[in-house]
Amino acid sequence: MAHWLFKSEPFKWSWDMQVAAGAEGTFWNGVRNHLAKQNMMKMKIGDTGFFYHSNEGKEIVGIVEVIREYYPDHTDETGKFVMVDIKAVRPLPRAVSLAEIKQVPELQTMSLLTSARLSVQPVTDGEWDVILKRAGA
DNA sequence: GCCAACGTTGGC
DNA sequence: GCCAACGTTGGC
Numbered sequence: 001m002a003h004w005l006f007k008s009e010p011f012k013w014s015w016d017m018q019v020a021a022g023a024e025g026t027f028w029n030g031v032r033n034h035l036a037k038q039n040m041m042k043m044k045i046g047d048t049g050f051f052y053h054s055n056e057g058k059e060i061v062g063i064v065e066v067i068r069e070y071y072p073d074h075t076d077e078t079g080k081f082v083m084v085d086i087k088a089v090r091p092l093p094r095a096v097s098l099a100e101i102k103q104v105p106e107l108q109t110m111s112l113l114t115s116a117r118l119s120v121q122p123v124t125d126g127e128w129d130v131i132l133k134r135a136g137a
Numbered sequence: 138g139c140c141a142a143c144g145t146t147g148g149c
Numbered sequence: 150g151c152c153a154a155c156g157t158t159g160g161c
Contacts, residue, residue: 007159009158009159033144034144035144054158054159054160055158055159055160058159058160098160115143116142116143116158116159117143117144117158117159119158
């Protein structure tokens, strides 16, 4: 079971909107980066991920689950990119901010710090556990 | 609003 | 196929 991190600007697509989408979830479209695409192609149903608010908030606010594996992104006219479906699982009891992550030695290798602009990132089991613990989950 | 990082494009 | 120019992302 792999873990991931999905980044979204809350005024475009927020955690609240993801929660409102319910158990049916939504497609995660609009990714136009090949590394992010490759990450999405590795995702399996049941994989879990963090939902991160970029720009405003700059914190991990919730946990999502992959409910459909990759298929063509219909909003991509070049036909090269893909998307997956995800659903909200639960919010974190306490959001974990970027500023906090920067201060945790075990999290210095996170893609969030090393590949700041990548919108879909892998999260290791170790990083996953450390963040869950800090979130009180 | 600025700017660094970095991915993409396009001329050669 | 290289690399400079350009555009975009996202933290500050």
